[in-house]
Amino acid sequence: MTKSNFTRRGLMKTGAGAGAGLALPTIFTGAVWADAHSGFTNAPQGDSVTLGFNVPQSGPYADEGMDELRAFELAVEHLNGGGDGGMMQTFSSKTLEGNGIMGKKVNFVTGDTQTKSDAARASAKSMIEKDGAIMISGGSSSGVAVAVQSLCQEAGVIFMAGLTHSNDTTGKDKKANGFRHFFNAYMSAAALAPVLSKLYGDDRNAYHLTADYTWGWTQQASIQAATEALGWKTVNNVLTPLASTDFSSYIAPVLNSGADVLVLNHYGGNMVNSLTNAVQFGLREKQVNGKNFEIVVPLYSELMAKGAGQNIKGIVGSQNWDWKLGDEGTAAFVKSFGTKYGFPPSQAAHTCYAQTLLYADAVNRAGSFNPCAVGEALAGFEFDGLGNGPTLYRADDHQCFKDVLVVKGAENPEDEFHLVEIVEVTPVDQVTYAPDHEMFAGGELGACNPGA
Secondary structure, three states: OOOOOOOOOOOOOOOOOOOOOOOOOOOOOHHHHOOOOOOEOOOOOOOEEEEEEEEOOOOOOHHHHHHHHHHHHHHHHHHOOOOOOHHHOOOOOOOOOOOOEOOEEEEEEEEEOOOOHHHHHHHHHHHHHOOOOOEEEEOOOHHHHHHHHHHHHHHOOEEEEOOOOOHHHHOOOOOOOEEEOOOOHHHHHHHHHHHHHHHHOOOOEEEEEEEOOHHHHHHHHHHHHHHHOOOOEEEEEEEEOOOOOOOHHHHHHHHHOOOOEEEEEOOHHHHHHHHHHHHHOOHHHOEEOOEEOEEEEEEOOHHHHHHHHHHHEOOEEEEOOOOOOOOHHHHHHHHHHHHHHOOOOOHHHHHHHHHHHHHHHHHHHHOOOOHHHHHHHHOOOEEOOOOOOOEEEOOOOOEEEOOEEEEEEOOOOOOOOOOEEEEEEEOHHHHOOOOOOHHHOOOOOOOOOOEO
């Protein structure tokens, strides 16, 4: 396993945000959402507690979703005392002892978001209303995450976001009941831009293809701003539907655009297909403006690299985490996951596993399942041992701040699990921004809703 040597930087805690709550479209009745005696939604009455895991089991992000589900199942196993305990052993907080959450056995229910916001809301609503889920997690689409986070805010349950990378999740659409461990588009751009400048120079003309929803928009805006600040020019930005499978008609115009870099703001199956089409059109063999033509994928994963095959070689991007990191938390998680499933976990699996442990620990530290008590325990929480080094759950916006990985496709991978190489571990201070940064403006965290 490759070890990465780097210096950890200090994390500065900022003050808690405040603001008025926003009205939401779906209406819930008090009888459904709150127990008159407990004062909060789905308060556990017996010796068990139910969590809801809402993942894309179909649609363009299904591969990520299935790995998330594996991680959720492993986290529940560890919380209930099964297996080797995984990152419970390395987590800096020591409240998790394998006896469930606050002594209650953890049960879980699952749903299929279909990588669609409406389907995800319906699935989450059913898990809360019919199954008594007290916390919802999951997702691989930021559109799904934003929709489900709003629903959880209104329902009075905690939303521990899974894989969601849009700035908006903890920006204009942030909610007091929502928390994100995964990094965001701004952080990817802040980590990537200096590396791109070093590799490809400052005199570049970039053509963007962008998934037409909240993640794509904020990813494109972030990478454009960061690269233009170094001297790059943006030739064009073309939006592509999330349901697209053939990107040939979008790739063809790039050939005569004068661009010498193609930025694919695509994820999951979209990225696999668009990168494949770009290679088929011969872009990687072209020279434009006296320079070798380059392709950049700002966010990708080991799962996507596997789908892209040979085409991923040399492609630069960013990740939230990689199983080849050398810290003890990563090693513990990789061992547990590999023992159970026979292969290493993805970054999607890692963030969902971490979120489940973080929720359980917050309940234990708060001494209550009340979402407002749990939220208070998470806001401003500083921790270590979950695979990313020292991390802060910032109180202002419920965004985690930690180091970011810059990666590229390996030129000569030893096997299908080593398709991605870590180029650089970008320290947290390089990707940290003010809570009122313009890319995150427009929304208020609001007040916690316990559902009563």
